[in-house]
Amino acid sequence: MKAVLQRVREARVVVADETVGAITQGLLVLLCAERGDTDAQADKLLAKILKLRIFSDAAGKMNRSLQDVAGGLLVVSQFTLAADVAGGNRPSFTTAAPPEEGRRLYDYFVAQAQRAHSPVQTGQFGADMQVHLVNDGPVTIPIQL
Structure with a gap:
């Protein structure tokens, strides 16, 4: 699984x-399931996201987790994170999980x-979505597990 955290x-x-x-302070998670991904990988990714220390403490150092700051979590499906652009100018998405498995x-x-x-809030799987955000920092972190 792949995710981009903002x-x-x-x-x-x-x-x-x-x-x-919609959320206020917290994390926007763009989430991509790829072929062969498992529930165990989803569990591991979620645990990492919830514990990742990327929020500032009183000294301004990134030392607090989403759970520490009681922040919101907005999870949005994003199969385009599986894009492969090595073969030309049109991305290939062959590594993305099939829609049924991606949704599951x-x-x-x-x-x-x-x-x-x-x-926890969500987007709508498979929909044409407009995502509005105010990136804090900016802090954007890609994760692949």
């Missing part, structure tokens, strides 16, 4: 002119996140 002051996802998910892993990840943390 530390945000606020973020929201809009589908058909309607906000479907996304839903699993979100359910596990909701059990482990609050608040």
Whole structure:
């Protein structure tokens, strides 16, 4: 699984002119399931995201986790993270999980996140989404497990 984390002051996802998910301070997680990914990988990725110390402490040092700051988590499916541009100018997405498996892993990840943390908001799997965010820092971290 791949994810891009963006530390945000606020973020929201809009589908058909309607906000479907929104958070204030926290993490926007762009999530991609690839062929062969497992529930165990999703669990490991979620644990890493929740414990990653990328929020500032009183001294301004990145030393606090999402859980430490009680921040929001906005999870958005993003199969384009699987893009392979090595073969030309049009990306290939052959390493992305098929839609049914991608949805299953996304839903699993979100359910596990909701059990482990609050608040958790989401985008809408497979929808044409507009993601609005105020990146804090900016801090943007790619993770692949």
